[in-house]
Amino acid sequence: MISFGHDEIVKYPFLAEAGQYLKDQGFTLEQFATDPDLQIIVDRAYERIESASQGNIYNYKVDDSSNKDSSLPLEVFSFLIAIILLKLAGMNTLVSRFSLAEARRAERFLEKDLVGKSNKTNEEFATKIFLDLFSIKIKKNGDYFTIPIADYLKHAVHFHELEWKLINRHVENGMVFLTPHESVRLTRKQLGNYIGTRIRSAQTPKSFQVFEEKVAKLVKIGKKLTVTTTISTEFPPCIKHAIEVLNNGENLSHSGRFMLGTFLLGRGQTIEQIAPLFKNAPDYKERTTLYQLKQLAGEIGGNTKYVCPSCDKIKSNDLCFAIPECDNIINPMQFGKKRL
């Protein structure tokens, strides 16, 4: 487990146990709700969430040593009170946005610590965060950091940009070479998830009147962020192509059949509606087709409902026939989806 000092708490406040930390510092939640001197912390906590909801990173300069003594409680407490406000607001969208913004904030410090130009301890601390939080064994190699390929892949698969693909990385002897910036960027999603999980698993505290006005405002912000969508009935080109292949009596590969079945099930069609599509397949057997569709729908087997594979996977299987309307979607299920 990571042990850390004051600097680290300001940089990485999510590593502290919120309730325990407040107690250790001799504070109760009630004090924050009643003491006017502590109101600034509640205000700061609100700003921290509001700023995150707008996609901004909460800004605070840790290196400003003149400000250090007073800023420590303010910065750490505002984070902890923000969690309280988020729990009271109960808006999942806000928790996600806040977690991501806090992850991006921590990223800056982590990158600086990782380079560790003046401070070896910071470098060791950052390396330890990688190991303890993300199970990544990161090592310095000149101006670069190296990460075992398997560790890299577990994180890089969350990116859709081609530059993160293993083929577009410098790979040598089972290791991936990354700049300090790339190293920390690699873990942003996991860091966001880590913060989000900690917030979601925290207990919802008792509310106080002074929090209620801020919580109401947060609920309002959260509602604005929730979007509703419509989906057109038009099929994406990969699905149209698969249907065409079957209609022509040609062989559609196993992965093509899987894609078609899962897509149509995902769009709400029944097995009875889908099965006739496969009638022209050279190896068509009604019993097998129904059995396989039932497997996909989770009606038999392990009750696992299979979902339509990603565009990335479809491309790998040579089943992608993208058109401009695909518009950078990452799964055929998103084709024709529009925000209202």
Add this chain to the structure above:
Amino acid sequence: MFEKDLKFLEDAFKQYYFDHFNLINVPDRASEREFGYMKFNTGMIRHISLKTDKDLHLMLMSNIPSDVFCSNAYYTFPSMPMSEKDWKEADIIFDIDAKDLKLPCRKDHTCNKCTSCGEIFVLQDGCPKCKSNKIEHISLPCDNCMAGLKKELSKLDKVLTDDLNIPANDIVTSFSGNEGFHLYVKHSQYNDLGSKERGELIDYIKFQKVIPETFGFKKNNPSKSSFPEFDESGWKGRVAKELFGSKSKKSKLVSKIISDGYVAYREKLDEIGKNSIGIKIDPNVTVDIHRIFRLEGSLNSKSGLCKLVCKDVEKFRPYTEACLIDDKPTEIIANCPIKFQLKNKKFGPYNGEKTSVPKYAAVYMMCKGIANSA
């Protein structure tokens, strides 16, 4: 399949299993693996747990399977339904199949069988007898296909050892028993990767989804591009060799790449990935972490040949060494328009005629669907 053919093949397979117990063993950590089998004319039976060679041999003798499979994955409860197995890890596997090489020779040793009326013919797209377009392609691979496969295997071996740092001793190559090779990587750093991550390894090995920037093209300032050098490790070195051929040609070709532009370079990289330097593995196999995979030493019902470990891939002659069924003379009615060779003996073509051939050739043709028992 006709009753008579079924009986003949079951007898032949049973005899093979009985005579070759020494070749068919459960792999290491057998109690953590899922086994499965198929019988002629039936579907897959899986979620079986076998702990010892004796269990396996008993299963072979009592069920006479057409194909036997074993998971590359390790589970806590291998015989439970998939969702309850508790997946622990899975060895990395690769499959290189002759059909994926798309070699020009393929059309010369492929015939078509109409799945509606059973007519066997070559060249035409539709059945000449009943005009159906439900056609099954039957390929009898040749030496050229094997040479192509061995070339791919050697490329794969290099990427695995050099780039992915897998010790050569941990890589086991086997002939699949039909027209491909399987390559196992045991107990590596990659064992606990899920499907998605394995998909990334596939793109790496197949050299696909490459961006020009990775190989030196500066989109905003092409003249400042810095293209790969011959002595660089990994794909950069391979790309340099493929694109430039020799050091003397490099500067001229670099100027051409820059003047042709970003998109042309991307297309060029895609093209060399697809047609030359990319390794033609079957992505569906590597990505599947719950697959049951043909067991070493068992017969492949698509050919009657044995899945066999190749100690020296270069010298391995699959259609001799993996042909282990005996040579008792057997009468069949063969309808095989293509010549083929097994155990250094040439067979065919046959035009729906009654003929006597060694049992291994009879099994081969019947498994391929181009002969019946006389």
